[in-house]
Amino acid sequence: MAKSKQLQNFYNSKAWFNARDYKLQEQNFKCERCGGVAETVHHIIPLTDQNYNDIEIRLGNDNLMAVCKNCHKQIHRELDGKRTIEFDHNGQLKPF
Numbered sequence: 169m170a171k172s173k174q175l176q177n178f179y180n181s182k183a184w185f186n187a188r189d190y191k192l193q194e195q196n197f198k199c200e201r202c203g204g205v206a207e208t209v210h211h212i213i214p215l216t217d218q219n220y221n222d223i224e225i226r227l228g229n230d231n232l233m234a235v236c237k238n239c240h241k242q243i244h245r246e247l248d249g250k251r252t253i254e255f256d257h258n259g260q261l262k263p264f
């Protein structure tokens with residue numbers, strides 16, 4: 169399923185950068201999975217067009233997880249099975 173413009177825009181929004189920064193600082197930039205240096209923030213319940221309007225999923229601190237790039241890749245590999253995934257320079261999942 170292709171990711172929509174809506175999600176792409178969200179990942180470039182100030183609201184997202186703020187929520188991400190907050191989580192990273194709250195975790196002292198420590199990866200919650202391996203204890204390494206967290207560089208990005210993962211949605212525990214993956215954000216989709218279907219749940220986009222749920223602000224707790226979209227921006228809720230409880231649905232976010234500070235992770236390093238490696239763990240983030242691994243988490244998505246596990247979630248997405250064999251689907252090819254790519255990340256942009258911010259470590260965010262690239263829209264398909």
Ligand SMILES: [Zn+2]
Pocket residue numbers: 199200201202203204235236237238239240
């Ligand atoms: Zn990690």
Ligand SMILES: [Zn+2]
Pocket residue numbers: 209210211240244261
């Ligand atoms: Zn993620």
